[in-house]
Amino acid sequence: MNVKTKVTTVAWMATSIVMTVGWPASNAAERQASSVTASTEVWKITNIRTAYADGTYTATGQYGNAPSFITVTVTLHAGVITSADVKTHATNPTSLDYQRRFAAAVPAVVVGKPIEQVKVDRLAGSSGTPEGFNAALEQIKKQAAKSG
Incomplete structure (x- = not known):
């Protein structure tokens, strides 16, 4: 697996977390908090990818x-x-x-x-x-x- 594939896989996995992390939560506030946490992780991954020039x-x-x-x-x-x-x-x-x-x-x-x-x-x-x-x-x- 090359580096580009690894980075894409990590970003996809983090995006998947954002999409599914709120499902088990019992109320809207819990779902929103879970989604914000996962969204922050996706932002961190994306930020690392774009913060440095190749x-x-x-x-x-x-x-x-x-x-x-x-x-x-x-x-x-x-x-x-x-x-x-x-x-x-x-x-x-x-x-x-x-x-x-x-x-x-x-x-x-x-x-x-x-x-x-x-x-x-x-x-x-x-x-x-x-x-x-x-x-x-x-x-x-x-x-x-x-x-x-």
Whole structure:
């Protein structure tokens, strides 16, 4: 299933919830409250899809006291990360090992997810590198954000 199909499926499922969520409610007020909640979820999904321009974006994220940094490149389609690449820059062998393991593991964690939902924590034994990744991702969100 490609990303476009996944996004369409999620939007369809959320729309289906809007259409059916009020049915079991016993009174009009309960049906309206259920419908508003489901409508809000559809709006959030649609907003994520349209908040970011499709394209490939690159940013460098800094972290730690040394400081250390990594360069992150992601491709977005409909607000969803379709590819991710991390370029390592460490010169210290231990740091370079952590960065390389993180770089190898990150695509499996972020590809296929809406950029708004991605925040990486400790991954592949690396506790510092995710800070750099998240910092770069925040820059990418700003680069990709559609105005207006």
